[in-house]
Amino acid sequence: KTVIMIAHRLSSITDADCIYVLQDGEIVESGTHSGLIEQNGIFTKMWKNYSEAAEWKIAKEVNA
Known part of the structure; x- marks a missing residue:
């Protein structure tokens, strides 16, 4: 089974078998x-x- 995941939180892909890093579509x-x-x-x-x-x-903002 192949799963393609687009991750914004990098911690969600740390156990992936293979991670592809894209830059400018490549x-x-x-x-x-x-x-x-x-x-x-x-x-x-x-x-x-x-x-x-x-x-x-x-x-926490403190007003002085």
Whole structure:
């Protein structure tokens, strides 16, 4: 069975057998999550940005 998934949350595809990274409509990288991280390419940058954004918190505004 083949499933094609378009993911906006990268954490939802970490266990995929094969991830394809598209840029301007073309496949520029492919592999497993760990393999793509090792390539240190576009996917790695996307993963770092995603991981950093996941830690963001909305601070309570205090009027002084």
